[in-house]
Amino acid sequence: MRAAEIRQKFLAFFESKGHQVVASDSLIPGNDPTIMFTVAGMVQFKDVFLGFDKRSYTRAATSQKCLRAGGKHNDLENVGYTARHHTFFEMLGNFSFGDYFKQDAIKYAWEFLTGEQWLALPKDKLLVTVYASDDEAYELWHREVGLPAERIIRIGDNKGAPYASDNFWTMGDTGPCGPCTEIFYDHGPDVAGGPPGSPDEDGDRFMEIWNNVFMQFNRDEAGVLHPLPKPSVDTGMGLERLSTVLQHVKSNYETDQLAALVRAAARETGVPYSQDVPSLKVIADHIRACSFLIADGVLPSNEGRGYVLRRIARRAVRHGYKLGQKQPFFHRIVADLVGEMGEAYPQLVEGQARITSALKLEEEQFGRTLETGMNLLEKALEGGKTVLDGKTAFLLHSTYGFPVDLTADVCRERGIEVDLAGYERELGEEQERGRAAGKFNAAAGVEYGGADTAFEGYAKTSVEARVLALYRGNEPVQALAAGDEGIVVLDATAFYAEGGGQVGDTGEIAAADGALFEVTDTQKVKAAVFGHQGRLRQGSLAVGQLVSARIDEGKRLATARNHSATHLLHAALRAVLGTHVSQKGSLVNAERTRFDFAHPQAVSAEEIARIEALVNREIAANHPVSAAIMKQDDALKAGAMALFGEKYGDEVRVLKMGEFSTELCGGTHVQRTGDIGFFKIVAEGGVAAGIRRVEAVTGEGALAWAQAAERELKAAGSLVQAQPGELVSKLERLQAEQKALEKELARLKGKLAASAGDSLADQAIDVSGVKVLAASVEGADNNALREMVDKLKDKLGRAAIVLASVADGKVALVAGVTADLTGSVKAGELVNSVAAKVGGKGGGRPDMAMAGGTSPAGLPDALAGVADWVKAKL
């Protein structure tokens, strides 16, 4: 039974039992910061189990794509080494939300597995486990289903803590959880491995195929279990494992879908197809994980989900390398995957080009350091080591792009361990250095233990405030004198401190007695303490003094325009390029906005035009820009865009522009989108693999940009004397004219050379019946020399000719020998006899050869010697 048929049968079975068939969710859980990936079918129903979300149905069935790599549920290390582990897999699941519970869950599972019209598995091949204290489940299996006691195994807390058990399932550190009963298939005694709970349970003989979880609790951060509103059911069955059973093979990698990918991996790495080569299985598994991740909007990067993707992709590439494939190959298997799974997952078909190019890019990038890194690793492992030191593992990571699990993977193949603690230490130190370097700014470098600054700059451009602290340089002082550079901390301010990509405000702090402090930048001293950096222009300023702090409004407004435009740009990029676009960095100042985002290829001119049109449309719609403070969870639920992995406080500021853009943002913005005026993208380029950068201008900046562009056009127009609107046709005409002129020039040069040839022929001298000509020709290039030599050969009959020309201190030489003479005089030797005297070397055919030289001074002598040289050969 093919995988597609099993999937369809499962859904049909549960539909017949009143279940709603629900589509697979994305691999990226929607707004759930507690897990990175969808690790099970239940993830999309988490809130339903918890009672936060209600659906129109109480029973559901899905075939859910899942990923278990990085995080609590992680099978990455096992892939390739067991018959049944994957990073990406499909989970068949049925769910009850406070509807049926243990009895029906067990009954349904048994009926589907063993029922004649369903899978009809032999009953004696199945055994189950139950949570040690779950007598109810035990009895249901024993009495209702009729399983003999020796095939029901109780498993307790076998993982070192209460509820830490193979038979107690938890989604993450927190969330819905409960005891479970697992169903195993026995592959028979010729496969190694023992039953669950036995010392060799990790072997492949007894394969878990189906887990039925009795969702009863919500686990909180302290590990305390709270009963769910209603006991529920969450089951999960690996489609790949079930295929193994139903296709009568011993390993998931031999089933229809995966075997095709193992075959493709063999083809692309140039090794024969085999199920005994772990690397081929690793590649087959990883192409699925990588492709589905990219299809769902993740791109390789150095953090969060992107880093998990990078680790998987690089691991696959390294396994290809191990098989001898040193060229990019991995991306070529995407096409095979699309062929296998595209029908069930149309997003693979839609994303094929994007997935392929993102993986190719990643392969090329890693390919540049892989070989050197591997050589380094090989060296480090020489001499029978049993542990690889942390320093080398870290160097491989930081300089050669080897994720540490990749290094560990190589080491594992040779029975060597990696000193992970040492690696972590090195990494920690590096991060510390990075933090120190990145955080360096005058304000962060000062010590401050006083009160916070109240930021009033969203509504005001000027506030009355009291000086809380002063620093000369970054030394705390009681007063500043005229000319001092330093930092002013106030109890309230209108100055925005640099953050969220927006630069700090500039302006003035003035006191009634004439003191005037010019603020050139504002940076946070710490979370809610603002440091105004600059110079005291006049007067003196003391701690405790009352001042009025006023920002440069023009600059602030220009910055606000660019910042608000950045939000519109972000939303427009997602609308035009796809929702995989996520912010990777931004810089907003009064002049422009610079926005970095994940996208695998250059944004085309046509896409840029559409993005510009969309942003300008939203500007023209003149939406009010509103900011609201709310709880983070509510904000995310309301669909606010937030950066994954970014820490936001409990309360967040949600910035909304009509329905078009909702983002978490602490920056200062315009009041209505119309204030932005006009938006224009002025640059697009790549900054790193998979990261693009767009720069744009707004308002006056956009006007200045348009004016500058127009000035340049006008200047170009007047240079070529084109009327407005005719510049391009005029340039095309000029180009065509230039081409014609070049052609004419070449023709005339040829003619000139021919006539020069005529007069050169007269200079030939007779040496024992051979015409010998050695001459220098002014202004002829190699081609012209060759042509002349050809013509002279025709003209002179039995002849040996050397022509030279000098340009820019370099000598060009061409020698020709007529065919009847090449037996004794070879053009190559002839040309070299001259070249040797002008510091050069050359070669060619016996009848025509060329050379160059760098000492023109020797040329007259060299040419003068030709006749004698030829004579000696005759």
Ligand code: SER
């Ligand atoms: N959530 C359970 C598991 O992943 C059952 O689906 O095993």
